[in-house]
Amino acid sequence: MTSFILVAGAFTGTHVWQETAAALAAAGARVHTAALTGLDGPPGGTGAGVDLERHIADVVAVIDAADGGDIVLVGHDYGIHPVVGAADRRAERIARIVYLDAALPQDGVPALAAVPDQALRARLAEGARGDGVLPPPDRAGWQRWGSTAEVPGAALDRLTALAAPQPLGTLLQPLRLTGAVAAVPTTGVLCTGNGTSIEQIEMLVRFGDPARRVLADPRVTFFELATGHWPMLSRPAELAQVLLRAAAGEGHRLQPPGEDEPAAHTGPFPLEVPELPRVREENVDLYLPAAEGPRPAVVFVxxxxxPADARPTPREWPLFTGYARYAAEQDVVGVTVDHRLHGLGDYERAAADVAAALDVVRAHPRVDADRVALWVFSGGGLLAADWLAAPPGWLRCLAASYPVLAPLPNWGLADSRFHPARAVADAGALPVVLTRVGLEMPEIAATVEEFLAAAKDCGARVEVVDVPHGHHGFETRDPTDASRAAVRQAMRSVLTPLTGRD
Incomplete structure (x- = not known):
């Protein structure tokens, strides 16, 4: 018989598992809910002085007290950190770890690194003491810790009423692992309403990041739940069924890329473009047209x-060098850029890098400083917000291909300036060219539709280039006649306001 040990996340306790635990028990499983010190006492109590090791010990005690049979550890949100720590100390007892809409804890890294509220994370990192506590959210504040989609109002009221202060030591103390936990099979349960999907994970693996390749191990499975960050409150019975299937070793398995298989982003550009001279200036490469004198420029972001150690760096990827050479073939300067968006907390410095790159480009003698277009891609879409909010006169067009145009719920950026769907209200007459793919990941597609609705409300000038059968990154993933036509159409639409030519 399988024994499930359920460990709740930040500010919460065993009460959140009530309905899911009942459904598991009704299916014949043993169920234990781990009470974490400082979080399962009376509401309003304090866990001052409690650290991550104390919570690991709490989970270890439940493991040691469990009857025989397979033990499946389930960690939600912050709860995955004491779960992984306990599994590392009792690896021989654990049949599987379930990451319930949770991060991947790493040895030596505190749970603070996984806190989605980036402003709060930065504030705590600056000097919070481990003997204090973090007050729990009010009813509206839960959204900063994850999407509350589908959580009934009464359940959200109860979550708020029973919330406890989070001991800061549990967030600040680094996790220490021996490595034994690496042998334990795992399952990720991804809540798509919170911004993560299997397709996203597959894209990261295809990207070739060595840290992500472990996710393609055959012992790793995945499930999706189409709900927000608290499925034990929004879909408890469905969650129970997924946990039972995970315990049985079911779930989606990723296909590891072959040893000689190129990463998706290194595929060839779909159009034949000429080899042209390149000039390297700081963090930009300029591809120069044959035409003499200052020319308009298109900057591809x-x-x-x-990953910081990705080689080659993005400005040398075939996708971007292809676009830049294609632009240069049209008698404008094509520019590729490297910026330091290495993690979700890096948008501030990435935005500064892009602004500095534009200064370099506009100062170059081969560039007409008054005629520049900015073209952003994918997660770089959020960087468009600054230029939509206050477009300078020299910015003649803004283009975006399969972009993220509003922060996903688990990115912790909802209150930041990086929100193009809000910024478009101030875009004025700036032309926007949006390339939309029909096979986009739903969580990203929702941000595009949010942007288009906001653009319609404010009368922004947006042209949509549709690629109905295209995936995210369609140029290298779907090199079809339709894809090539879309690239040509988007480029024509960008060049019209930039050069005055139809």
Whole structure:
């Protein structure tokens, strides 16, 4: 018989599992809910002085007290950190770890690194003491910790009423692992309403990041739940069924890329473009047209996050060098850029890098400083917000291909300036060219529709280039006649306001 040990996330306790635990028990499983010190006491109590090791010990005690049979540890949100720590100390007892809409804890890294509220994370990192506590959210504040989609109002009221202060030591103390936990099979349950999907994970694996390749191990499975961050409150019975299937070893398995298989982003550009001279200036490469004298420029901005050690860097990827050479073939300067979007907390410095790159481009003698277009891709779409909110006169067009145009719920950026769907209200007469793919990941497609609805409300000038059968990154993933036509159409639409030619 399988024994499930359920561990709740930040500010919450065993009460959140009530309906899911009942459904598991009705299916014949043993169920234990781990009470974490400082979080399962009376509401309003304090867990001052409690750290991550204390919570790991709490979970270890439940493991040691469990009857025989397979033990499946389930960690939600912050709860995955004490779960992984406990599994590392009792690896021989654990049949599987379930990551319930949770991060991947790493040895030596505190749980603070996974806190979605980036402003709060930065504030705590600046000098919070581990003997204090973090007050729980009010009813509206839960949204900053994850999407509350589908959570009934009464359940959200109860979650708020029973919330406890989170001991800061549990967030600030680094997790220490021996490595034994690496042998334990795992399952990720991804809540798509919170911004994560299997397709996203597959894209990261195809990207070739070595840290993500472990996710293609055959011992790793995945499920999706089409709900927000608290499925034990929004879909408890469905969650129970998924946990039972996970315990049985079911779930989607990723296909690891072959040893000689190129990463998706290194595929060839779909159009034949000429080899042209390149000039390297700081973090930009300029591809120069044959035409003499200052020319308009199109600056191509990659998405991300991209690992800091990725080689070649994005400005040399075939996708962007292809676009830049194609632009240069049209008698404008094509520019590729490297920026430091290496994690979701890096948008501030990535935005500064892009602004600096535009200064370099506009200062170049081969560039007409008064005629520049900016073209953003994928996760770089959020970087468009600054230029939509206050478009300078020299910015003649803004283009975006399969972009993220509003922060996903679990990115922790909802209150930041990086929100193009809000910024478009101030775009004025700036032409926007949006390339939309029909096979987009639903969580990203929703941000595009939010942007288009906002653009319609304010009368922004947006042209949509549709690729009905295209995926995210369609140029290298779907090199079809329709894809090539879409690239040509988007480029024509960008060049019209830039050069005055139809």
């Amino acid at each position: 990659h998405g991300g996050p991209v």
